[in-house]
Amino acid sequence: SVAAHLLAAGYGNVPTRPEPDGTIIDSPANSLLPRVGVWLMPDNKLPGILEDFLTFLIPDGDDLLTHADQAIASIPEGQRRFSDTKVAKARIHTWLAWQDEPGKPFGQAISARYLDPHMPAANVFASWLERTFFS
Known part of the structure; x- marks a missing residue:
């Protein structure tokens, strides 16, 4: 398109x-x-949204993401109030809710170092921004 x-x-x-x-x-x-x-979110290869990209910024080995996935999967049939297309949003917001200061917006979560702006996906995205706007 x-x-x-x-x-x-x-x-x-x-x-x-x-x-x-x-x-x-x-x-x-x-x-x-x-x-x-x-740039097509999350990484020009996979289908997804901004929240999928943000999960790439969660430090490797963070077990809370696994717990967030389990919590979402354990919602009883008929009680989940969001559609399948919103799972990525629920996933990142659940994970953020379990941080030292729950509920931080995405930008503040990066500033607080909950999300790591030096992960490989962030580096690729930052490089593209640099090449697009400053080359």
Whole structure:
């Protein structure tokens, strides 16, 4: 869908699949179109959402994520109030609820070092941002 919109807008060399390290499409020659960066959450490979990406920032070996998964899975049939498409949201928010200061928003959870901004997924995303906006 994104590729179709970019092609319709006049961009060439639009890949049919996103680049694993983030897609950057330069503006066409003799065009006023801007350079475009495309990042599909969570990592340009897997289907998902922002909350899936954030789970990549949970430090390796953190057993609370396993407990969060078990807690979500143990909700009795008919009592779970969120759809399957919202499990990733429930998962990260459950995990965040069990931190030293429960309920921190995502940005504050990174500042508090609950989520690690130096995990490999964050480094790839930061590199793409740098290449897209500062190269």
